[in-house]
Amino acid sequence: MSAxxxxxxxxxxxxxxxxxTALDELLATCRRRNGEHDVTGMLLYREGRFIQVLExxxxxxxxxxxxxxxxxxxxDLRVLLDDAIPQRRFTDWTMGYRPLRDSGGAVPDGxxxxxxxxxxxxxxxxxxxxxxxxxxxxxxxASRSVTGA
Numbered sequence: 556m557s558a559x560x561x562x563x564x565x566x567x568x569x570x571x572x573x574x575x576t577a578l579d580e581l582l583a584t585c586r587r588r589n590g591e592h593d594v595t596g597m598l599l600y601r602e603g604r605f606i607q608v609l610e611x612x613x614x615x616x617x618x619x620x621x622x623x624x625x626x627x628x629x630x631d632l633r634v635l636l637d638d639a640i641p642q643r644r645f646t647d648w649t650m651g652y653r654p655l656r657d658s659g660g661a662v663p664d665g666x667x668x669x670x671x672x673x674x675x676x677x678x679x680x681x682x683x684x685x686x687x688x689x690x691x692x693x694x695x696x697a698s699r700s701v702t703g704a
Contacts, residue, residue, distance in 0.1 A: 558612035560643070563620060564636040564686055567629040569603040581628070594619060595645040605629060608686065610643045635682050 573581070578600065589595065594611035607623075609616050624632050 558614065560610065560640050561613045561616050562608060562610045562636065562638050562640045562644070563616050563634060564606065564608050564682070565620065565623070565632055565634045567605045567607075567623075567632040569600075569605065569629050570627060572603060573600065573628075592619070595643050595647075597645055606635075608645065610640065610645055613639075636679065636686065 582598070585598070589609075589611075592611065592615050594609055594615060596608040596610050598608075599606045609619060611619075620632075620634065623629075
């Protein structure tokens with residue numbers, strides 16, 4: 556019997572601002588370790604806040620979350636979603652990454668920020684919807700990077 560496959564989404568706050576080089580080093584380490592332990596996912600970073608999706612066997616992901624919780628580079632780790640899943644969303648990504656930047660402009664009427672939906676302690680359904688929206692956004696950006704668009 557195979558191990559239960561899970562998807563865990565958490566948010567945390569950087570203890571200090573992450574510069575490009577520090578993020579590059581963090582991503583290299585995550586990608587190597589995740590590849591060794593059959594973990595896939597994505598990492599989003601904006602204004603000192605992380606949202607990460609980790610997919611893999613239950614015991615592996617639980618162990619990884621505990622190691623991340625002890626990492627002094629960030630604090631206030633909160634698990635937003637912890638679900639058994641039938642299949643991975645990020646099959647080919649040991650750790651996909653995108654920085655999210657503030658547009659700096661006025662927010663249009665009716666605009667909802669999926670990143671904030673995940674970080675504001677929303678109920679499970681709102682968090683799942685926001686994760687689906689961010690996943691789609693992420694995939695579109697990743698495909699543009701590959702095609703040069």
